[in-house]
Amino acid sequence: MDTYDPSALRPRLPSPLEAVADERFARRGLTLLLKRDDLIHPDLPGNKWRKLALNLRAAAGRPVLTFGGAYSNHLRATAAAGRLLGFPTIGIVRGDELAGRPLNPSLARCAADGMRLEFATRSAYRAKHEPEVLAGFLERAPEGTYVVPEGGSNALAAQGCAALGGELSGRADVAAVACGTGGTLAGLAAGFDGRTLGVPVLRGGFLGGEVRALQEAAFGGPRGDWRLDERFHCGGYGRTTPELDAFAQDFEARHGLAIERLYVAKMLLALVSLAEEGAFPSGTRIAAVVTGARDQSVSSR
Structure with a gap:
């Protein structure tokens, strides 16, 4: 290969957006959509x-x-x-x-x-x-x-992730993503015309400041309507719980989709919990960003 441009690897963009029939959302008048960023490229997914x-x-x-x-x-x-x-x-x-x-x-x-x-x-x-x-x-x-x-996660990363928000604009009202270092959330929120929910997978309560700093570096200031829900880290980075694993296994059985545990499962757990809490009004279209594939997951540690 004679070029260093990653577009030469032919990424699948825009990534698919798939509607999922899940009664936990449907009975509240909500639509769950999966943004399949895990399908962008087999070696550089999501x-x-x-x-x-x-x-x-x-x-x-x-x-x-x-x-x-x-x-x-x-x-x-x-x-x-x-x-x-x-x-x-x-x-x-x-x-x-x-x-x-x-x-x-x-x-x-x-x-x-x-x-x-x-x-x-x-x-x-x-x-x-x-x-x-x-x-x-x-x-x-x-x-x-x-x-x-x-x-x-740096300014260029946040700018790159703004395209994700653009792909979801007009197709969803809420976009949700699991967060590690905050770059994806910073860009997604900047490019999206709805509300963005970040689900940190680390403990510590520091991520909001990181996202704001990234948006300042990438876009010159705050962008988008975003918030964090820090209740679903399941013990912190790289950790899972038996309850999270049971939730992920149930989601896999319902929808035939293997779920990565350390990020994606925590974000989906947050969405199901928030739906049960009545956090979303009827008619809301919720896009869950699938940022990684199941085979990237590792056991609890």
């Missing part, structure tokens, strides 16, 4: 494609250095993009205690796709945004390396 596309164009074939945990879907997507488009990738992994252990399936996939993995101490990882710490990582990288932040 919000990973939308957040990376503009960043990869900006990198223009230079090496890309980015950050993630041991099970990071963002690291996997970046490594896959490097393999498919022919540029080097470097992954800074949280936890130097992992360096001497066998690679888990996620990291093994990154390595197989050609990503150079470096294991950072947890203190250095927390300080990765500080100039001197980042400079230390870049000292070991090739000259001209392009840096993409953890989760891929």
Whole structure:
């Protein structure tokens, strides 16, 4: 492949929007729609494609250095993009205690796709945004390396995700998305003409500030009508509960769709719970953004 433009990978855009017959919504006069971003590309599905596309164009074939945990879907997507488009990738992994252990399936996939993995101490990882710490990582990288932040969330990522809002405008009244680092929500809300619900998968209550900062960087100020519901993280990032798993299994049985546990299941649980609470008026069309595929999920940890 002689181009570094990710459009050469022929993403499926706009992604499908599928109506789902679910009596938990129908009996309240609500319509549930699934925005199948998981079908955009087999190796860069969902919000990973939308957040990376503009960043990869900006990198223009230079090496890309980015950050993630041991099970990071963002690291996997970046490594896959490097393999498919022919540029080097470097992954800074949280936890130097992992360096001497066998690679888990996620990291093994990154390595197989050609990503150079470096294991950072947890203190250095927390300080990765500080100039001197980042400079230390870049000292070991090739000259001209392009840096993409953890989760891929920066101004370009938010701008890329604004197209998602555009695809849903006029077709839904509420759009819901699971949130890790906030980039998808920031862009979705900016491009959508309805109300946007973000469902954080982390504890801590900090995400609102992150979304506002991303919108400031990407669009020059606040955009869209968005809010967060922080009740459905199920213990925090990378964690599930037996109740969440039972909910996801029930949803799979009802609709024949495999549900990713760490993000998508939490967002769907939020929507069902909010519908039962009467949070949406009759006639509301609710679009649930499916940001990842089931095989990306990992067990509780």
